[in-house]
Amino acid sequence: MLKNIILNIIAISLCNLAIAQSVSSDVKEESNIYEQIYDAPINVVGKGQVSFQELYNQKPLLLALVFTRCSGVCNPFLFQLKENLALKTNDKSFNVLVLSFDPRDNMTDMSLLAQRFELENNEQWFFGTTNSIEELNQSINFYPIWDSIKNQYDHDALLIGINNQGYITKKLIGVRQGHDLDLLIASVNNIFSPTYRLPNKNMLFSCFNYDPKTGENKLGLGLLFIALPAVLTVLLLILISYLVKRKEPKNKEIF
Amino acid sequence: MESIKIKKITSVWIITVLLLFVASIVLGILMRLNQGEVISQSPITFYSNMTTHGLTMIGIWFVAGMAAVNYLMQRYVKTSYTANVFALVLTVVGVVLFWASTFVGKFHAAWTFLYPLPFKDMGSETWATILFLISLTVFGIGWLIWSVSLMAQILKKYSISQSFAWQHLTKNPTVETPPFILITMVTLVGVIACLITAVVLLVLFYAEYFSGGSFVNDALLMKNLTYFFGHTIANEMLYLGLAVIYELFAEVSGRPKWKTTWYVALAWNLSLVFILTAFFHHLYMDFVQPEGLQIVGQLASYLASLPAAGVTVFSIFIAVYRTKIKWSLTNLLFFMGIAGWVIGGLGAVIDSTISNNIVLHNTLWVPAHFHTYNAMGNVLFSLGFFYWFSTQFTAYFHNKKFTNSILALLLIGGTGFLLAFYVGGAESIPRRYSTYPAELSVGVNLATIGAVFATIYLIAILMFFFNITKRCLKILSSTS
Amino acid sequence: MQQQPILVLFLALAGAATIVFIYVFVSSKKAAQTDQGMSNPLKKRFWFLLILFVILGIFTSVTIPKSPYYLFAGETPTKVVHVSARQFAFILSEKAIDPKNPSGENIELPANELVEFRVTSLDVNHGFAIYDDSNRLITQVQAMPGYVNRLQYKFKKPGKYDILCLEYCGMAHQVMKSTFIVK
Numbered sequence: 001m002l003k004n005i006i007l008n009i010i011a012i013s014l015c016n017l018a019i020a021q022s023v024s025s026d027v028k029e030e031s032n033i034y035e036q037i038y039d040a041p042i043n044v045v046g047k048g049q050v051s052f053q054e055l056y057n058q059k060p061l062l063l064a065l066v067f068t069r070c071s072g073v074c075n076p077f078l079f080q081l082k083e084n085l086a087l088k089t090n091d092k093s094f095n096v097l098v099l100s101f102d103p104r105d106n107m108t109d110m111s112l113l114a115q116r117f118e119l120e121n122n123e124q125w126f127f128g129t130t131n132s133i134e135e136l137n138q139s140i141n142f143y144p145i146w147d148s149i150k151n152q153y154d155h156d157a158l159l160i161g162i163n164n165q166g167y168i169t170k171k172l173i174g175v176r177q178g179h180d181l182d183l184l185i186a187s188v189n190n191i192f193s194p195t196y197r198l199p200n201k202n203m204l205f206s207c208f209n210y211d212p213k214t215g216e217n218k219l220g221l222g223l224l225f226i227a228l229p230a231v232l233t234v235l236l237l238i239l240i241s242y243l244v245k246r247k248e249p250k251n252k253e254i255f
Numbered sequence: 256m257e258s259i260k261i262k263k264i265t266s267v268w269i270i271t272v273l274l275l276f277v278a279s280i281v282l283g284i285l286m287r288l289n290q291g292e293v294i295s296q297s298p299i300t301f302y303s304n305m306t307t308h309g310l311t312m313i314g315i316w317f318v319a320g321m322a323a324v325n326y327l328m329q330r331y332v333k334t335s336y337t338a339n340v341f342a343l344v345l346t347v348v349g350v351v352l353f354w355a356s357t358f359v360g361k362f363h364a365a366w367t368f369l370y371p372l373p374f375k376d377m378g379s380e381t382w383a384t385i386l387f388l389i390s391l392t393v394f395g396i397g398w399l400i401w402s403v404s405l406m407a408q409i410l411k412k413y414s415i416s417q418s419f420a421w422q423h424l425t426k427n428p429t430v431e432t433p434p435f436i437l438i439t440m441v442t443l444v445g446v447i448a449c450l451i452t453a454v455v456l457l458v459l460f461y462a463e464y465f466s467g468g469s470f471v472n473d474a475l476l477m478k479n480l481t482y483f484f485g486h487t488i489a490n491e492m493l494y495l496g497l498a499v500i501y502e503l504f505a506e507v508s509g510r511p512k513w514k515t516t517w518y519v520a521l522a523w524n525l526s527l528v529f530i531l532t533a534f535f536h537h538l539y540m541d542f543v544q545p546e547g548l549q550i551v552g553q554l555a556s557y558l559a560s561l562p563a564a565g566v567t568v569f570s571i572f573i574a575v576y577r578t579k580i581k582w583s584l585t586n587l588l589f590f591m592g593i594a595g596w597v598i599g600g601l602g603a604v605i606d607s608t609i610s611n612n613i614v615l616h617n618t619l620w621v622p623a624h625f626h627t628y629n630a631m632g633n634v635l636f637s638l639g640f641f642y643w644f645s646t647q648f649t650a651y652f653h654n655k656k657f658t659n660s661i662l663a664l665l666l667i668g669g670t671g672f673l674l675a676f677y678v679g680g681a682e683s684i685p686r687r688y689s690t691y692p693a694e695l696s697v698g699v700n701l702a703t704i705g706a707v708f709a710t711i712y713l714i715a716i717l718m719f720f721f722n723i724t725k726r727c728l729k730i731l732s733s734t735s
Numbered sequence: 736m737q738q739q740p741i742l743v744l745f746l747a748l749a750g751a752a753t754i755v756f757i758y759v760f761v762s763s764k765k766a767a768q769t770d771q772g773m774s775n776p777l778k779k780r781f782w783f784l785l786i787l788f789v790i791l792g793i794f795t796s797v798t799i800p801k802s803p804y805y806l807f808a809g810e811t812p813t814k815v816v817h818v819s820a821r822q823f824a825f826i827l828s829e830k831a832i833d834p835k836n837p838s839g840e841n842i843e844l845p846a847n848e849l850v851e852f853r854v855t856s857l858d859v860n861h862g863f864a865i866y867d868d869s870n871r872l873i874t875q876v877q878a879m880p881g882y883v884n885r886l887q888y889k890f891k892k893p894g895k896y897d898i899l900c901l902e903y904c905g906m907a908h909q910v911m912k913s914t915f916i917v918k
């Protein structure tokens with residue numbers, strides 16, 4: 001009976017596994033950690049020319065690299081980021097810098113982008129361009145490839161955490177969920193989380209998922225397996241005592 | 256009739272355990288000699304011997320405790336002879352399969368078989384891993400049925416709350432739960448929980464093995480399960496030994512029997528909880544594990560030592576202090592075993608402190624402390640029982656010389672053997688190294704010293720073995 | 736040098752326990768038939784437990800904050816080293832290590848600055864234990880496949896440091912070794 005239950009759980013889990021495993025792995029995420037980001041001069045919409053350092057000294061930064069003519073990942077990426085951060089309205093421990101890596105983008109493009117996402121009046125969000133994009137890209141190992149047929153850049157969605165001393169504390173490649181974003185925000189604020197999960201492994205049977213928002217671990221499905229034996233033992237205890245008690249009158253006759 | 260059958264099967268258990276014990280000690284000494292560079296085995300031989308030694312030792316002292324508890328339980332409730340025989344048969348079959356997997360198949364992933372090592376166990380036969388898993392399954396089934404059967408027999412006579420002595424927590428309890436029943440019940444719950452964990456663990460192993468790579472386990476989950484099983488069974492088998500002591504110590508000393516009081520009841524109920532959560536201390540160096548659980552691990556490890564030790568040790572002291580009692584090999588072994596258990600426990604508490612663990616984890620400090628409360632603790636509890644049992648039914652006269660020389664050899668051999676481990680741990684010598692790197696040459700000398708003292712210990716065990724086996728064979732051949 | 740005091744503490748405690756056991760045993764040997772044993776055992780047991788409890792409580796509150804998880808929190812490491820353990824070697828690199836094409840290099844680390852090791856495994860569980868040049872274990876963390884454990888440390892002395900595997904990983908576990916230099 002026990003085996004059946006477990007096999008059932010496994011069967012259900014196996015179905016989910018296929019989904020869980022589709023997250024792509026990327027070592028690039030682990031590169032450049034704790035390296036100083038290139039101190040590029042930045043043109044910020046509504047603010048004018050500032051140095052990168054001024055920006056991150058003010059508050060730690062989440063840096064999103066996009067280009068306005070993107071027909072691919074940039075728009076959904078920014079949209080997700082905005083949605084996710086909107087859930088954290090009271091977290092003012094960081095700012096967001098949306099920076100264009102496309103030399104064709106000018107301040108008007110960026111300003112329009114901000115308006116399109118209705119972020120032009122949000123104090124936490126900066127939109128800008130830089131004329132030192134090469135150096136900046138190099139310092140974060142980000143190399144978008146120009147595809148002249150599609151007239152588009154082939155690139156990953158990239159979000160970078162920068163603490164207020166300008167160190168890269170964490171990178172997220174791809175459009176990522178709230179949990180990873182929380183890790184990123186914790187890292188820019190120098191909150192030590194003693195572990196990271198490699199992105200490619202199945203998350204399904206993990207016991208815990210670290211929640212950087214609260215600094216705690218949320219229970220994972222795997223935890224069930226640790227608690228299961230104790231629960232089963234208690235049930236077994238009750239079951240046995242019920243079974244043997246039912247037979248008790250018979251036993252008494254024998255004695 | 257019933258009593259003859261249980262006598263005989265208990266004798267068979269005792270002979271089996273002692274035989275396997277001697278063989279495992281020899282493997283232990285060979286390991287120490289290899290680490291001491293006195294002999295030279297291939298690493299695979301060393302590690303498969305280590306695997307054999309570890310699991311055989313855990314297995315035999317678990318079944319020794321169970322057999323003793325089963326025998327003594329006859330005093331209170333009827334137990335199932337069939338379950339006892341069934342467990343014996345499966346244990347023997349399991350040992351044969353397991354030894355085949357290590358000695359022939361060269362399975363060498365250690366008795367903790369930490370996932371995914373059994374699947375990446377280079378240098379062993381391809382069938383060794385699955386045979387090992389099957390042998391574990393055989394043990395698991397036999398022991399699970401045995402424990403469940405014992406628990407069922409207790410519950411026939413005592414209600415759940417009585418078997419946990421909860422009525423002793425009220426002011427004027429009307430029914431008395433004997434301490435033996437209380438401790439056995441608490442222990443059986445732990446035993447069953449960890450055997451079920453073993454089943455879950457094995458199912459996950461089988462699932463990956465037979466899925467042909469499409470199903471992959473989570474290493475952290477597997478590690479938690481492994482230590483829930485491994486730590487808990489190693490801990491519970493000690494408590495089986497304590498149940499025997501609660502039953503027999505006063506009796507063989509010619510003193511009034513120990514009674515369950517409210518603090519005894521409370522202590523053992525608390526132990527149940529702490530023991531099931533203490534295993535987290537095996538994952539301190541896995542920073543992945545949530546900090547909350549790490550701290551639970553440290554607290555539970557500390558607290559687990561309080562009630563059981565506080566109550567048991569104090570009870571022994573009360574029984575002995577300035578009291579004229581009949582000393583015999585049995586209660587001397589019990590008394591010495593309790594001392595060994597306490598000292599091993601001190602080593603364990605030190606190691607279960609996270610800030611110490613960072614320099615002790617997986618050094619020789621670990622085998623140091625667990626060998627202390629096994630080789631100088633739990634083993635002595637069981638040997639005490641064996642001696643008591645065998646002298647119940649055979650002509651017996653107190654042989655002071657025999658008693659003293661056994662105790663002296665055990666004490667000298669054990670102390671020297673263990674000190675070599677402790678000093679090794681403090682010298683940062685890693686555990687589970689077949690040979691030590693040149694920089695850690697202290698480990699080599701310590702290993703040789705350890706081997707010499709372990710041989711002294713072995714001599715005591717051999718003397719004991721011949722004495723007891725002779726008696727047990729007599730019981731087997733007798734007809735009444 | 737955390738180990739020496741630990742050994743001394745243990746030997747002292749073990750010695751004290753031994754003396755108590757011997758004392759109790761001898762008192763029994765010497766006891767006359769009429770001796771009544773311990774007076775007021777219940778009260779003494781209560782005090783015994785209370786003292787034990789208080790000692791453990793103090794021990795807990797002193798040691799928990801020293802746990803490795805809480806050291807150096809809030810500081811940014813000046814250097815990060817990626818570590819991938821595999822049967823039977825450690826790969827160390829200042830760049831992230833590609834599991835499909837793992838490669839490493841010799842590592843030099845600054846003294847007295849916070850360093851972070853990002854430790855993982857490419858196959859089975861391994862241990863990542865750092866030994867100083869007097870062959871003393873100074874810190875460690877596990878290398879678990881599928882997870883990255885972050886070990887932070889400040890090396891005080893310049894010199895050569897060894898890395899040994901402290902989680903049994905198969906037949907060549909005992910020779911799994913690497914080194915790095917602290918300047």
Ligand code: HEM
Binds near residue numbers: 316622686
């Ligand atoms: C005098 C008798 C004994 C000797 C000479 C001995 C020797 C050893 C040695 C040399 C090791 C390997 C240590 C290392 O990691 O380098 C070991 C491990 C072990 N021993 Fe013993 N031992 C003895 C008694 C016992 C007893 C009574 C138990 C009872 C439970 C036991 C259980 C274990 C276990 C579980 C391991 C761990 C194996 C592993 O690391 O996988 N030993 N022993």
Ligand SMILES: [Cu+2]
Binds near residue numbers: 823901902903904911
């Ligand atoms: Cu290794």
